Amino acid sequence: MEVKNWHTEAIGKQVVNSLIKNEFDARYYSTTAEAASFIMEHVKPGIKVGFGGSMTINGMGIQDKVQLAGATVLDHGIPDITIEERIAIAKEEMLSDLYLCSSNAITLDGLLVNIDGMGNRVSAMTFGPKKVIVVVSVDKVCKDEEAAFERLEGIAAPMNNKRLSTPNPCTQTGICMNCKAKTRICRVYSVLRKKPWVTDMTVVIVGESAGY
Template structure:
């Protein structure tokens, strides 16, 4: 028996049941291949698909696979875009047919916890798109909201700052120091305890380590 996989499966299934009690649509897959197949099945050729900033989605190659399926991607992370173009794409994401994202953390209570910079990702996760799909690896499961924010400050925020090339203090310290810089990307703090009233939102929990 693979004890580590047993534990990932156990945690993932527990969280999915909590998510369902919080009125989210939620599914669990032991491996990423099953998760990718599930997500792609929700995307139709011609759909406008918004892409939230997500290492998880890139690792799973979901944006490229969705585009290959005939989807029209709304991706503000593409190289060569001007600030004005990025802003317009972010606005268009709010009206997408499908919005894809991950979550910075997921609690054992079934809460989605996120920190955003511009707010476009948490905005689209909450309201606007016809369908929202959030893909989360079990490495992001935390005991509670407090632990979720600690995880984000210690793991997600420094790595995202490094990935995006921002000269914020956490790039040097390796952890958040609640900086006051103009380039700070930790600006909007979001806890989603229940499924938003009018949003069709599915959380896909995957029994593998994805993103950060």
Template sequence: MVGMLERTIAGLQRNNMAGYFVHNRQELMALLSGLMEKGQTVGCGDSVTLEELGVFDFLRKGDYIFYDKYVPGLTSEDKRRLYIQNFAADTFITGTNAVTTDGKLFNIDGNGSRVAPMIYGPRQVIVVVGTNKITEDVESAIQRVRQIAAPMDAKRLKKETPCTKLNRCVDCRHPQRICNDFVLITGQFVKDRIKVIIIDMEIGY
């Protein structure tokens, strides 16, 4: 695993993205505090990893203007306004479906609200990812996301797509399909705009 981590971080750096490694939640929170200035605006993408690590609670309690999409009672229009605000945020924080050892990020999204600000808008994008999401190459990243992550996420979202029953992707055309945007980020024009933090645990999916 050490060799894989070193290759992944080196790959990210070659692609103009910063790579970090932390051992636990405490180190993660300390690093986030150093990367985000007090008072700045922070948007977020939907992420089981961030939820399980307590990052959203960290942002709510911290000295940040947090565009919190998880406030109870938000309408679809309220969420849309938050999604638009994310483009102008100082920091956008999210998970990722897979990171390859040559430093590429692969994601599948339902409506694009997570991947769009990763690509453009926020001055800084912080990606938090567990070691279980490191793959050797893009092909294995796509395989992992389509056959493992997407079916699990569809179940979490209580969709009625075939994958929730079959536990695998069949490239359906169901109206509730969440696999609509396939996005591969291979580099950045602005150096270190995207910062990838790898945490030493299997978390999220």
């Protein structure tokens, strides 16, 4: 376990150094609990906190903490709402005071690689909110950009399709089939090579496994 922890931290800190070279604010935490504490330092009573549909963030229980802190939760992923309501909330998230999300993959040289259906997450991550915090677990770290897209096709996309119970082929094969289905959720691809000019963004690398 000691050697595994050393390796995880070594990879995490290498990615943090690469992100800093790419002009991102970046830091490494061993646990999601430490990352959650960092996030809560930015949550003040009355602010609006947007959630980008991240299983990493959801697994940290941040929504409840935000509400207890007296801030407003904007989460288009809440159940039992119409598609119109979901889109309206997603638009509000894009102008939130604090936007929380993850990345589908991140490379050793500090590129954030993502895939979206509506494009709301990659839009808000890039421009709009006053502050963006991206939490990424070390198990999403890929050698390079090519490997990152392989991760999107082989892990992130199929698992998100399964979570959403789509009828798309990858829910049967476990890997992207580049389907032509109307229900395809892999529609918007994004690579952040440098921090967007006017976006206050922090990327948090976490040593624990989280999300997919």
